[in-house]
Amino acid sequence: MKLGIIGLPGSGKSTVFRALTGGIESSERRGHQEPGHGVVKVADERLDFLVAYQKPKKFTPVYVEFLDIAGISGEGKPGTSIGDQVLAHIRPLDALIHCVRFFDSPSLGPAQPLIDFRTAEEEMILSDLAMVEKRLERVEKDILRGKKELQEEVTLLRQARALLEAATPLRADPDLTNAERLKGFAFLSAKPELILLDAGEEKSRSEIREAMEEIRKQVQGQLNVCVDWLYADAEAEIARLDEEDAREFLQELDLDEGAKDRIIRTSFELLQLIVFFTVGDPDVRAWPLRKGLTAVKAAGTVHSDMERGFIRAEVFSFQDLKGAGSVAALHKAGKVRLEGRDYQVKDGDIVLFRFNV
Numbered sequence: 001m002k003l004g005i006i007g008l009p010g011s012g013k014s015t016v017f018r019a020l021t022g023g024i025e026s027s028e029r030r031g032h033q034e035p036g037h038g039v040v041k042v043a044d045e046r047l048d049f050l051v052a053y054q055k056p057k058k059f060t061p062v063y064v065e066f067l068d069i070a071g072i073s074g075e076g077k078p079g080t081s082i083g084d085q086v087l088a089h090i091r092p093l094d095a096l097i098h099c100v101r102f103f104d105s106p107s108l109g110p111a112q113p114l115i116d117f118r119t120a121e122e123e124m125i126l127s128d129l130a131m132v133e134k135r136l137e138r139v140e141k142d143i144l145r146g147k148k149e150l151q152e153e154v155t156l157l158r159q160a161r162a163l164l165e166a167a168t169p170l171r172a173d174p175d176l177t178n179a180e181r182l183k184g185f186a187f188l189s190a191k192p193e194l195i196l197l198d199a200g201e202e203k204s205r206s207e208i209r210e211a212m213e214e215i216r217k218q219v220q221g222q223l224n225v226c227v228d229w230l231y232a233d234a235e236a237e238i239a240r241l242d243e244e245d246a247r248e249f250l251q252e253l254d255l256d257e258g259a260k261d262r263i264i265r266t267s268f269e270l271l272q273l274i275v276f277f278t279v280g281d282p283d284v285r286a287w288p289l290r291k292g293l294t295a296v297k298a299a300g301t302v303h304s305d306m307e308r309g310f311i312r313a314e315v316f317s318f319q320d321l322k323g324a325g326s327v328a329a330l331h332k333a334g335k336v337r338l339e340g341r342d343y344q345v346k347d348g349d350i351v352l353f354r355f356n357v
Helices: 013-021 045-054 084-090 113-144 148-165 174-178 205-218 232-238 243-252 259-270 295-302 304-308 318-324 327-332
Strands: 002-007 036-041 058-060 063-068 095-102 193-199 225-230 273-279 283-290 310-317 337-339 349-355
Touching (some): 002 013, 013 232, 045 058, 045 273, 045 283, 095 259, 113 148, 148 174, 232 259, 283 295, 295 349, 304 310
Parallel strands (some): 002 063, 058 283, 193 225
Antiparallel strands (some): 310 349
């Protein structure tokens, strides 16, 4: 899972990056165009249990990649687009983490989270609009030259243009967002978005809730968008501490858990991801999978040969294994199932794929 952290200058974006990556320093270079990059292991007690049970030679958790991406200036203008180099970093991302300032700044003044949120959103919408208009101009000429197969794309692009001209992000229309002919454009306003309020420690919980509610009203009715918050400065310091000291610091802030685990969990919910496991010799591994996908697609997540030659999936749940104590006991209790290609994999399933190629 790849998540890109974006935001206006001064929003605390790089501090959020450090908080979510365990203290990794962002290393933006080349005129602030190269993103900082950090890879974080997703903590999962189920994987820990399976490793202790199986004692494999190696094990592989789910990892999340965070990118600290510059390029949102707050100066978007009609007809302009965010730079191609920045877009090249954004295209492969699964979702955006939109960092919004909610702390007072000596240089930027008092926090204005709603204004800042709208400013960055408008810049992304204008960038998408510039891309749509550029592509429309080209394909409309191609249709006049006889390329009638492009008519569907023209229709979709015109619908996208109408939405963007109304200052509405493309994610507001799921049919457009999911249209195969538009997916290759990787429009910014079509990507799932976690709006993350970067609060100063002087901000009370009630003030944070009020600011979050204002932003929620702005995105009401949009799919694949959610709102969360963190004390980024404090969390960036916590990320550098050992587990015991970090727990004490969190208690002082009246927080039950660190932002990293919470934001990762929220991101999984935003992207509708579950985790299934493969347990064998020599590897125990956790795999992310979009909720609702079938056993044959899960097999393809592990290896394309498994999807191509899929026969059956042997499935049992983690909770059943934990309760029974062993796979042998699960077999005896009749809780190990053989499922076909259309079985929808569930969170916590442990799967052995049978295939032939």
